[in-house]
Amino acid sequence: MKIGLIGNDTSHVEIFSSMLHDENHSFYINDVEFSGFIESYSEDLPISRDRAKKYKNVLLSYHIPEFDDVQTLNEEVDAWWIITVDGRNHLQWFEKIASFQKPIFIDKPITIGLENFDRMVELATRYETPIFSSSSLRFSELLKGIHKDDVEFLYGFGPLPLQEKMPGYYWYGIHSLEWMDALFDCDVRQLERKRYERYEIVEFLFQDGRRAIFRGDYEWHDQFGGVVHCKGLPPKMLEFWKMKKSYYVSLLEEVLEFFKSKNPPFNIQRTRRIITWIEELQKF
Incomplete structure (x- = not known):
């Protein structure tokens, strides 16, 4: 399988290209490759601009060629992956490739705002183009x-x-x-967001009456986790950073299955639900 990549400004470039192109990788996948990439990064976004050169060199080190336009690259690929970190330009790239009718995975966030999301789904429906977007943790x-x-x-x-x-x-x-939605799969009735100096607390009341509390730390670290309470069972501690099989491997497996079957693992409206939550949280 041959995949066209759009973007070279995120650590995901290195994470996923190594699994497809480094035979010494513990989770190396044979017979799948990034067949080419289109350079894309954002000058006004430091996390994009300051990493673009590094990850472009990573792609070139695997002998993945750079293409100047999507039309030429499309002739070489079976599927597309929009990986650029800046969600603001995902719709713009999607508009360029949707009519090719090849499956498209869009790295998180699928886009910014519900209007852009609905436009993306409209195009996918018009061209009968399979689409899928997700965080790796899901x-x-x-x-x-x-x-x-x-x-x-x-x-x-x-x-x-x-x-x-x-x-x-x-x-x-x-x-x-995303991983909370994977657990609950339910719309939210009410959200509360309280900000403090180093972190914030969000309280979720779901439509079916269940609840969740999330603490987000403003300083970056890699410790995603939680404690989940299930009926009739002792609380279960979730420590994502301790897994032997990385969640990136699990996501790649899902993406490749999607590219083969052209059937996403869940309905795109669940992704819309995530964007709705984000927009609601912006109001606090």
Whole structure:
């Protein structure tokens, strides 16, 4: 399978290209490759601008060629991956490739704002183009075996560094929202957000009456986790950073299955639910 990559400004470039192109990687996947990439980064977003050169060199080190336009690269690929970190330009790139009718995975966030999301889904429907977007944490091995109907309460925690150009939960907070949605799979009736000097607390009241509390730390770290309470079972501690099988591996497996089957693992409206939560949290 041959994949076209859009973007070279995020650590995900190195994480996923190593699994597809480094035969010594513990989770190396054969017969799949990034067949080319389109350079994309944002001058006004430091996390994009300051990393673009590094990750472009990573791609070139794997002999993945750079292409100047999507039309030429499209002739070489079976599927597309929009990986650029800046969610503000995801719709722009999607508009360029949707008509090719090849499956497209869009790295988180799928886009910024509900209007852009709805436009993206409209295009996907018009061209019958399969689309899928997710955080890597949604498919973590830790969450397998927990049935959503058994979940009663969750205390979650994780990093929440903020970016002015990708406000609120659009950059890092979305990771935690995604894995929480994987557990509850339920719309929210009410959200409360309280900010403190070094962290913030968000309280979730779901439509079915269940509750969750999330603590987001403004300083970056890699410790996503929580304590989940299920019916008739002792509380279960979730420590994503201790898993032997990285959640990135689990996500890549889901993406490749999607590229093959052209059927996303869940309905795109669940992704809309995440964007709705983020927009609601912006009001606090």
